[in-house]
Amino acid sequence: MAKITFITKDQEEIIVEATSGSVMELAVKNNVTGIDGDCGGVCSCATCHVQVDPSHVSKTGEASEIEQDMLELDDDANEYSRLCCQLQITDAMDGVVLNVVK
Ligand code: FES
Numbered sequence: 001m002a003k004i005t006f007i008t009k010d011q012e013e014i015i016v017e018a019t020s021g022s023v024m025e026l027a028v029k030n031n032v033t034g035i036d037g038d039c040g041g042v043c044s045c046a047t048c049h050v051q052v053d054p055s056h057v058s059k060t061g062e063a064s065e066i067e068q069d070m071l072e073l074d075d076d077a078n079e080y081s082r083l084c085c086q087l088q089i090t091d092a093m094d095g096v097v098l099n100v101v102k
Contacts, residue, residue, distance in 0.1 A: 024048040024085035034100035041085035053097035059082040
């Protein structure tokens with residue numbers, strides 16, 4: 001079980017728990033503002049862009065090459081950016097804080 005905190009653009013804090021699936025699916029299911037998941041999770045829309053809290057990067061690991069290519073097209077991307085459809089929920093993700101970009 002992993003507890004995941006989303007912080008929206010409006011500074012709303014949404015805390016949800018799950019055991020599996022992608023973080024994008026979890027966010028959409030819980031109506032997290034700013035996470036749309038338009039491409040259904042195939043890493044081609046960037047509507048699931050989040051920035052990992054800098055102290056939690058070890059929980060999420062690094063973006064894949066295809067993910068980095070997609071993020072390069074987004075002006076708001078930085079070194080902490082991830083597409084959360086590419087983040088799988090595992091116990092290792094417990095406690096992670098994700099800032100929603102849009
Ligand atoms: S849902 Fe489209 S890139 Fe993540």
